[in-house]
Amino acid sequence: MKRRGREKKEGLNEVDVFVGQRLRELRMLAGLSQSDVASALGLTFQQLQKYERGFNRVSSSRLFKLGQFFRVPVSVFFEGLENRQAVPEGEVPAAGREEPDNTLQSREALMLARYFQSIRDPQVRAAIRELAERCAEQSDAGTGTGAGTGAAEVRRGRGRRAEQGGHA
Incomplete structure (x- = not known):
């Protein structure tokens, strides 16, 4: 039929x-x-x-x-x-599998993006971007400590931008 x-x-x-x-x-x-x-x-x-x-x-x-x-x-x-x-x-x-390389497929990443969009202060946004970059660099290095600049250093303005003369 x-x-x-x-x-x-x-x-x-x-x-x-x-x-x-x-x-x-x-x-x-x-x-x-x-x-x-x-x-x-x-x-x-x-x-x-x-x-x-x-x-x-x-x-x-x-x-x-x-x-x-x-x-x-x-x-x-x-x-x-x-x-x-x-x-x-x-x-x-x-379809149902989340791929770790595609960050927008995870619920956490979507929520972070949504919260980030609602932040209006450009300095706060820049600091959060810098913090996320540092955390990702540490993860890429395969060690939890010692690689890159830590979050506390970023908050104190001693991250890469501060070293290059910029501001966080």
Whole structure:
């Protein structure tokens, strides 16, 4: 018996999953719940959830409305897609798996970005950026201590910028 509509493939489509992840990132950066966004667009939160997980494909008209809602160009939903490793047709992409290299996929990173956006003082923002950079450098060095400048030194203004004549 022939089914109506498009047939379901074995796996999820990589582009649909990617667009859904971008949708989730935008929603979380805005500090909105699935219900908030869904009701603003005339959807159920379950439908939005399916979009975010890549189970359902987001139509072009819906993408346009989402772009207007979040005040971003539609291209934002596809930025970075070219750089992803291609998944052969029929295989399931790593939809539920969080990749450590893609920091915007983690809830913590999204929340940090949201809080950072709300900081208006440029000096505080610069100090937080410097602190994050130092912490990342220490992590990259593989040791918890001794590599780079510590947080206390950054707070006291003895970080790299202070050494170079700048201010933190």
